[in-house]
Amino acid sequence: MNLVRIAMLILSFCGEVFAVGPISTSAIGSSQYSQSSLYSTPDRVTVHVLGLFHPNELVVSAEANHPIVALTARHKIIIGDSLCPHAILSPIGGHVSFRCGEFRTSAPQISFSSADGDAPFALTVPGKLRRDYRGKLQISAGKNELIAVVEMDIETAVASIVGAELPGDMPFEAMKAQAVVTRSYLAASGHRHAEAEFCDTTHCQFLRSPPLPVSPAARATAATKSLVLTWQGKPFPAMYSASCGGTSRTLAQAGYRQRDYPYFAVECSFCRRHPERGASPGHGIGFCQRGAAAMAQDGEDYRGILAHYFPNTEIRATDSGPHTQPN
Ligand SMILES: [Zn+2]
Numbered sequence: 139m140n141l142v143r144i145a146m147l148i149l150s151f152c153g154e155v156f157a158v159g160p161i162s163t164s165a166i167g168s169s170q171y172s173q174s175s176l177y178s179t180p181d182r183v184t185v186h187v188l189g190l191f192h193p194n195e196l197v198v199s200a201e202a203n204h205p206i207v208a209l210t211a212r213h214k215i216i217i218g219d220s221l222c223p224h225a226i227l228s229p230i231g232g233h234v235s236f237r238c239g240e241f242r243t244s245a246p247q248i249s250f251s252s253a254d255g256d257a258p259f260a261l262t263v264p265g266k267l268r269r270d271y272r273g274k275l276q277i278s279a280g281k282n283e284l285i286a287v288v289e290m291d292i293e294t295a296v297a298s299i300v301g302a303e304l305p306g307d308m309p310f311e312a313m314k315a316q317a318v319v320t321r322s323y324l325a326a327s328g329h330r331h332a333e334a335e336f337c338d339t340t341h342c343q344f345l346r347s348p349p350l351p352v353s354p355a356a357r358a359t360a361a362t363k364s365l366v367l368t369w370q371g372k373p374f375p376a377m378y379s380a381s382c383g384g385t386s387r388t389l390a391q392a393g394y395r396q397r398d399y400p401y402f403a404v405e406c407s408f409c410r411r412h413p414e415r416g417a418s419p420g421h422g423i424g425f426c427q428r429g430a431a432a433m434a435q436d437g438e439d440y441r442g443i444l445a446h447y448f449p450n451t452e453i454r455a456t457d458s459g460p461h462t463q464p465n
């Protein structure tokens with residue numbers, strides 16, 4: 139093999155690496171992209187789940203007819219058949235101990251996926267709760283607790299958050315607005331934790347099981363697929379709270395340093411009229427869930443709602459979704 143051939147091989151290898159790697163938003167100028175795809179955002183997110191429970195035991199179960207594969211450096215174990223119906227994991231000396239049927243092993247970390255990518259699976263914290271997920275799971279051991287990280291499609295994450303954050307009878311246009319806000323936060327926040335980009339509590343955004351495809355949360359997510367809020371051409375991690383207390387606050391008013399979008403003091407007529415319901419307004423920055431619900435009830439669509447709470451922003455499609463004109 140001559141040097142030219144080797145150089146070409148290296149080049150083609152590099153080309154592949156560049157092609158598959160996630161492209162960070164900040165590294166890309168907007169000028170090279172068309173109006174409908176102005177930048178690229180990651181279409182996958184990682185979420186540290188169930189950390190609130192500090193689980194010292196977790197059970198991983200497959201869905202019926204959807205076996206999943208557990209991988210360690212040495213073993214490949216199929217979960218979901220009669221030999222191994224579900225896996226029981228616990229932390230032991232910095233490793234993860236793994237039991238499934240008669241099989242036992244331990245490893246620094248164990249990953250779970252299905253042959254065709256994202257698998258539906260359930261995680262159970264014995265005696266506490268069981269939650270469904272769709273994605274790839276990785277489990278490692280922290281100090282006396284298991285660290286479970288789910289890598290999932292960003293749209294799965296948006297639907298799982300919208301379903302957890304909002305009641306099912308929320309007006310649909312307000313739900314669509316929440317889906318855009320949630321997606322913007324996921325697309326533009328970067329790594330918020332050492333273990334994963336996000337956690338599943340209100341510290342980041344509350345995330346539960348993916349809702350059924352027919353649910354309002356899933357339909358609101360699909361209706362706004364790939365849409366994010368942008369300011370000066372870039373998506374930003376849009377903030378929201380249950381209630382703004384009457385007027386939303388700027389970052390400066392809330393004592394935060396400005397990183398990108400400064401936020402504006404926006405009057406929220408619903409919270410003005412119902413101050414008693416704004417008793418625990420939280421930070422009161424950006425999108426107001428109660429105010430948005432009232433605007434939707436009055437006939438406003440999600441674009442009008444977002445324009446109200448996020449002045450001077452634009453809704454744009456990311457690169458990861460279809461470039462259709464949203465409705
Ligand atoms: Zn968090």
Ligand SMILES: [Zn+2]
Pocket residue numbers: 381382383384385406408409426427428429
């Ligand atoms: Zn409000």
